[in-house]
Amino acid sequence: MAVERGLVVLDMGGTTIAATDQVPAAMIAAFARAGLELQPSDVLAIRGRSKREAIRASLDRLAPDEATDALGESIFDDFRTDLAERYASGVHEIAGAREAIDTLRARGWAVVLTTGFDRTLAQLLLERLGWEDGVVDDMVTADDVRHGRPAPDLVFEAMRRTGTASPRDVVVVGDTAADLETAANAGAGRAVGVLSGAHDRNELEKYPHSAILGSIAGLPAWLARQEYADGPV
Numbered sequence: 001m002a003v004e005r006g007l008v009v010l011d012m013g014g015t016t017i018a019a020t021d022q023v024p025a026a027m028i029a030a031f032a033r034a035g036l037e038l039q040p041s042d043v044l045a046i047r048g049r050s051k052r053e054a055i056r057a058s059l060d061r062l063a064p065d066e067a068t069d070a071l072g073e074s075i076f077d078d079f080r081t082d083l084a085e086r087y088a089s090g091v092h093e094i095a096g097a098r099e100a101i102d103t104l105r106a107r108g109w110a111v112v113l114t115t116g117f118d119r120t121l122a123q124l125l126l127e128r129l130g131w132e133d134g135v136v137d138d139m140v141t142a143d144d145v146r147h148g149r150p151a152p153d154l155v156f157e158a159m160r161r162t163g164t165a166s167p168r169d170v171v172v173v174g175d176t177a178a179d180l181e182t183a184a185n186a187g188a189g190r191a192v193g194v195l196s197g198a199h200d201r202n203e204l205e206k207y208p209h210s211a212i213l214g215s216i217a218g219l220p221a222w223l224a225r226q227e228y229a230d231g232p233v
Contacts (some may be wrong), residue, residue: 005108006189007164008219009155010136011174012115014197015216016097017125019175022086027055030079034071036062044198049178050116050148052076080121091128094196096217101136103220109171112158113139116148137162150181155188173219175199180207190226192219 013019024043031038038058056072101111115122119141126132126139138161145153155172164170171190172183175197183191184207193204196215204212211222 005110006169006171007110007112007159007162008104008223009158009170009172009188010101010111010113010216011176011179011197012113012117012122012125014094014175015173015179015194016094016101016113017129018092018094019197022083026079026083026086027051029082030055030075031058031062033078034075038062049150050142051079051118052142053148054116055079080118084121084124087125087128091125093129094215094217096215098131098135100216100219104223105137107220107224109223110137110162110164112137112162114141114154114158115139116142119143149176149178150185152182152186155182155186171223173216177203177207180204180209184208192222194219 010016013023024040027043028038028040036059042058052072055076059066059072059075104111113122113136117125122139122141123132126135138158140154140157140161142148145151145157147153155167155170158164159167159170167187168189170183170186170188171192172179172186172188173192173194174180174182175194176199180191180193190210191208193199193201193207193209193212194215195201195204195212201212210226213219213222
């Protein structure tokens with residue numbers, strides 16, 4: 001698949017899918033069942049990153065003498081099971097997300113979702129939203145790449161799948177510092193922070209960005225203005 005206009009890489013939780021306290025609550029609970037205390041502030045600092053990598057990093061910090069691959073995988077499996085149960089009560093899109101995606105694709109942009117979740121959980125979220133059949137061009141999960149955010153692997157894999165030759169033709173959109181770091185590490189043409197998820201404006205403004213929007217709902221209009229002023233990415 002060759003892109004006509006460029007590639008928009010969208011984070012999932014907090015960017016296209018409404019973020020609640022489900023992820024931090026499931027993470028804290030999984031560590032608690034392993035006898036370790038993880039603070040909400042600890043979870044906030046690792047939002048947007050591969051959940052498996054985030055768990056291992058937190059484990060190394062909290063209990064370096066006990067940290068093993070086996071314990072990390074046990075906590076990860078517990079987290080994933082707990083989170084799936086919490087999402088059973090409902091998954092909702094960020095207001096205007098589906099309309100924004102439809103508008104972008106109608107204008108010739110390829111749209112790929114990326115996430116720090118594993119594929120099983122990410123697919124569950126799409127199914128709960130009713131987005132599993134052709135709403136986006138593709139989805140890249142933590143299972144599909146060697147390194148999660150802030151490494152550029154998710155963006156590069158999205159480029160590979162859509163035939164996007166240059167990172168300058170990529171717009172990366174996310175609600176965390178890790179999303180903006182990933183955009184910078186990938187050399188993306190534009191990096192857009194949104195205020196609908198984990199990190200606030202003060203946190204996002206610490207990292208290189210092209211814009212900070214209220215939500216994904218404003219992305220099509222913002223991109224149209226950029227193209228009018230500067231030409232395509």
